[in-house]
Amino acid sequence: MPWLQLTLDAPRHEAQRLSDALEEAGALAVSLEAGDDEPIFEADWNATPPVWQQTRIVALFPEDTDIAQSMAMTASLLGLAEPPSYRTETIADQDWARVWMERWQPMHFGNNLWVVPSWLTPPDPEAVNLILDPGMAFGTGTHATTGMCLDWLAQHSPRGLDVIDFGCGSGILAIAALKLGARSALGTDTDPQALVTARENAERNEVLDRLTLCLPEAVPAGMAADVVLANILAPALVALAPTLIALTKPGGWLILSGILVSQVDEVVAAYAGHIDFEHQQREDWAMLTGQRRATDPLATI
CATH class of the missing domain: 3.30.70.260 (ACT domain)
Structure with a gap:
C-alpha cells in the first residue's frame, strides 16, 4: 500500500x-x-x-x-x-x-582509494578499500569537503608518516591515512559519540592498533605530526590557528577543509607567516593545503 x-x-x-x-x-x-x-x-x-x-x-x-x-x-x-x-x-x-x-554506492578517490558500504563488494579488491557505513558522525565521503581531503590523501602517500585528524567525526580521514600506510594516526573530536563511532570504524577496518582517539584537551602536550587534517568550519579554523600550526611539524603538511570559497582569505590570513597555502575548489567549498615553514618559530602546544 x-x-x-x-x-x-x-x-x-x-x-x-x-x-x-x-x-x-x-x-x-x-x-x-x-x-x-x-x-x-x-x-x-x-x-x-x-x-x-x-x-x-x-x-x-x-x-x-x-x-x-x-x-x-x-x-x-x-x-x-x-x-x-x-x-x-x-x-x-x-x-x-x-x-x-541503494542510495549509497562505493566512492573512488585518487588512483586506488575506495570508500565502500559494508553491504557492497568493493569494485576493486586489490585497491585500498575503506569499509564505512552511513551513521551518526559526519564523514562518509559524500560531502565535497571530505571528498577533497580523501583525494589529497590518495594522491600524497602518507606511508610511514604520523597523521592527526582534528575534528575526526566518523574517523574517515584518519582511517584512510592508516589504510594508505601511515605509521600512526590520532583522531580528536569534541563529541564523545563521534569518538565511539570512529573507534568502531577503525576496528572494522583493522587499523585500531595504530589509531589513538581522544578529546581535544587530552591531546598530548608537544605532540606534532607530519600531516594534520582539519575538516571543520572556517570560524573554528581561524580560532584554532595557533593550535593547528603547533600540531604540524616544521615542514609538515596542514590540510584545512570545510571552508566556503568566500572565506578563504580570512582563513589564509590566520596562518600567515607560518604556512603558505594553495587552494582548490569543489562546488562552493575550498580546501587549503600547505607546509609549515621549516624555520617557523611558533612554540608547540
Missing part, C-alpha cells in the same frame, strides 16, 4: 525527542539523517557541538493518517504551542531497507 512520508528539519539536540513523539503519534518508522552532511564544529570552540548540527527527520505513516492530528499530538507530547514545520508526500510501497541501501 502507499505511505505518507513526513519530513522535517530540526537541531540535532531536539531530534531524538521529536522522533520518539512521532512514533507515539502513529509513525510506523522514523529515520534520522544529517541535514546536508555538514562538517562538525561551529565558531565557539568552548562549546560541545553535536556530531552534526542539523538533522533531517523522515517518518512514515499509513496512507489514511490524519497528519494534522498526528502533528498536533506530537506538539502536545513535546509541550509545544504548535507543531514544527513539516512537509509530506505520498510514496509507493517499497522495501525501505533496500531503498535506503
Whole structure:
C-alpha cells in the first residue's frame, strides 16, 4: 500500500525527542539523517557541538493518517504551542531497507582509494578499500569537503608518516591515512559519540592498533605530526590557528577543509607567516593545503 512520508528539519539536540513523539503519534518508522552532511564544529570552540548540527527527520505513516492530528499530538507530547514545520508526500510501497541501501554506492578517490558500504563488494579488491557505513558522525565521503581531503590523501602517500585528524567525526580521514600506510594516526573530536563511532570504524577496518582517539584537551602536550587534517568550519579554523600550526611539524603538511570559497582569505590570513597555502575548489567549498615553514618559530602546544 502507499505511505505518507513526513519530513522535517530540526537541531540535532531536539531530534531524538521529536522522533520518539512521532512514533507515539502513529509513525510506523522514523529515520534520522544529517541535514546536508555538514562538517562538525561551529565558531565557539568552548562549546560541545553535536556530531552534526542539523538533522533531517523522515517518518512514515499509513496512507489514511490524519497528519494534522498526528502533528498536533506530537506538539502536545513535546509541550509545544504548535507543531514544527513539516512537509509530506505520498510514496509507493517499497522495501525501505533496500531503498535506503541503494542510495549509497562505493566512492573512488585518487588512483586506488575506495570508500565502500559494508553491504557492497568493493569494485576493486586489490585497491585500498575503506569499509564505512552511513551513521551518526559526519564523514562518509559524500560531502565535497571530505571528498577533497580523501583525494589529497590518495594522491600524497602518507606511508610511514604520523597523521592527526582534528575534528575526526566518523574517523574517515584518519582511517584512510592508516589504510594508505601511515605509521600512526590520532583522531580528536569534541563529541564523545563521534569518538565511539570512529573507534568502531577503525576496528572494522583493522587499523585500531595504530589509531589513538581522544578529546581535544587530552591531546598530548608537544605532540606534532607530519600531516594534520582539519575538516571543520572556517570560524573554528581561524580560532584554532595557533593550535593547528603547533600540531604540524616544521615542514609538515596542514590540510584545512570545510571552508566556503568566500572565506578563504580570512582563513589564509590566520596562518600567515607560518604556512603558505594553495587552494582548490569543489562546488562552493575550498580546501587549503600547505607546509609549515621549516624555520617557523611558533612554540608547540
